[in-house]
Amino acid sequence: MSTRLTETATHDDWQEFEHGGQRWSFNADELAQLDEEDGFFHFVDYHRLSKPTVERVAAFIDSM
Template sequence: MDIEQCACCFANLEESQIGLCGDCQQKDEAGREWVKSLHEEWPEFSLNGQRWSFGPVELALWDDEEEGFHFYANHGLAEPTVESLIRFIEQQ
């Protein structure tokens, strides 16, 4: 019987059970929820014709060529808001 190792916890799984074990399924679901929460926590705003987004630690700037946000800076703000990020950008 072929045995495959689960990439997350190295549990041996029989061929008929290939996939994530119970623990890894829970971790996978929690990971998806975490990624979803990151997207929900990244407000967007425009300033001087540029599109910005921010999270708890980082500030990102929209790249038209790549059609996505890219890291700009760690803002270091304890409770970032659009207003505080605008001040941060203007001080750069």
């Protein structure tokens, strides 16, 4: 699957990226997915990664 980092939001430690045709965001603990209808990110799961990166979070998404 294609993963593309398109924006980093550092003011609150959330990082946004595109993966599998969807927009995702994560911080140190949580994963959220963009709801295109309302334009907001919604909680999906706790990723439990000790050092989350775009690549590791994308692999976590693929394993769900």
